[in-house]
Amino acid sequence: MTEKLYYENAYTKEFDARVISLEYREPYFLTVLDRTAFFPEGGGQRADTGTLGGARVIDVRERNGEIYHYLDTELALGQKVHGELDFAVRYDKMQQHTAEHILSGFFNSVFGLSNVGFHLGESEVTLDIDGFLTWEQLLHVERLANGAVRSCLPVTARFPTPEELSGMSYRSKLELSSGVRIVEISGVDVCACCAPHVGNTGEIGIIKIVSAERWRSGMRLIMHAGARALSDYERKLSSVSGISAALSTPRDEVLPSVIKLKEDVEALKHVTAEKDRRIAELAAKMLGSREGNAVCHIPDMTMDGLIAFSNAALPSVGGILVALTGEDKCYKYVISSKGTDLKALVKEINAALGGRGGGRSEMIQGSFTASLDEIKDYFK
Ligand SMILES: [Zn+2]
Known part of the structure; x- marks a missing residue:
């Protein structure tokens, strides 16, 4: 051995x-x-x-x-x-693992929940618990855990005799009887575990739960401890600082600013959609009645606007109506017809005009890489 x-x-x-x-x-x-x-x-x-x-x-x-x-x-x-x-890597694992014991110990003592899964990955540590807690409850456990870190508690490991073990209360994922290694964090947690841990909780530095989602009948948490928590803080601060600079907003106020920006974008989308609808109606009126095919180019139009135009103009067009937007050799198209099965023709059309797309027999949508003259010639 x-x-x-x-x-x-x-x-x-x-x-x-x-x-x-x-x-x-x-x-x-x-x-x-x-x-x-x-x-x-x-x-x-x-x-x-x-x-x-x-x-x-x-x-x-x-x-x-x-x-x-x-x-x-x-x-x-x-x-x-x-x-x-590679001791730097090992020490990082010792920090993560001991942090997991502290969190699991408090989940158990405060909320009666058990750790039912743990994975210590290269960049992510997940911890599964068998019940659901609110974010505020998770933060409560996190604060207690960081209190245990600041208290610099000893972490000890030993192999008790079977007699000692039978009288002990400890966390364990398995039913164990012999050769059980008990890891104890004074006043916080007693757990059966074979892995290496730090000798003092102060070495963990900080414990942070960064996400929580429902998982099976409980929750899966992602946590960081030690240097990983600091790196995570650095990355997030850099991200918030970037947003703050881009929006010319103080760092503490980026959330309301981003929400406001999103609302502004939504409002602008409505304005644009309304503008496109009016242009579509106007363009349909200007096109008037046509017996054969018609090719119309409307610059700077959304696809929804192009569809609105097609719907408004098609009743007056006898053949196929080709509505285009975009720049030369980079067109988006909506093609519609009352009598022609476009679904059957779409491959042929795309092949002839360097296009891609598809749709229903009455209307197809896609893009062309051909020039406006080539498109007009094809649908002459
Ligand atoms: Zn352990």
Whole structure:
């Protein structure tokens, strides 16, 4: 059995060990050591990475109590090796993981909810709870959690005897009986967990819940802790500052300004639609009656305006009515007809005029890359 150095001290960054077994499984060399500080994948957390001798540790997995290091280079059986973890990455995981314990502890003690899922990704940490809370309730738990961070509480881990364990109250996702590792955050949480954690809650810095959505019969939260929370704050501040500068509005007032802007855009859309409707009516009157086909170009028209024009003008057109907007060789079209099946012709029309689009037998919509003269010639 490999000695698990990460249980003794989560801060072990480097260690010496000996290779006790080797196996090649394409494309990796699965290597077992007599001792290791590399934490294997498990409990929603990815394995540690780093180097072992001259080899890169790509992954670490535990199977039947044995810890396999997935290496990109072959080592020799019995070889003494020096291992080095990518400790910045590991430490980030320790912060996220311990933060999750604190939040889960308060969800449990304050609202009687359980953590039913956890995933510690490269950029995102998700935490699933088995009930629904309002955003204000989530913020209440978040404030308590940050209070626990500021209190710099010790985080300890130990393997109690089965007798001790039977008398203990602790959170656990599984029914466990032997070899249970209990992680305790003084006065906040007691939980069965095998992962590495920080030794003191103060090391987490800050905990922030950034989103919450309904998930199965409860909620899925996205949270950040430590440096991730700071990076998230930096990104969001940069975003708010950008909006603030673009709208010439103080940072604290960007929300009402954006809402006002959106309302203005909606009002302008109505004005534009009304203007287009009037132009469409006028253009239809100007077109008058036609026996054959008609091609009309109305610059700066919306598609809705073009459809309104087609509906108004078509009763007076004997053949096919082609309504265009846009610039030369970059036209949008609405083609309508009372008697011709346009759906049957649309492929042919598009092929002849470099177009794309489709629709119903009475009306098709799309775009042309042909010139106005070419379009007029085609529908002559
Ligand atoms: Zn844990």
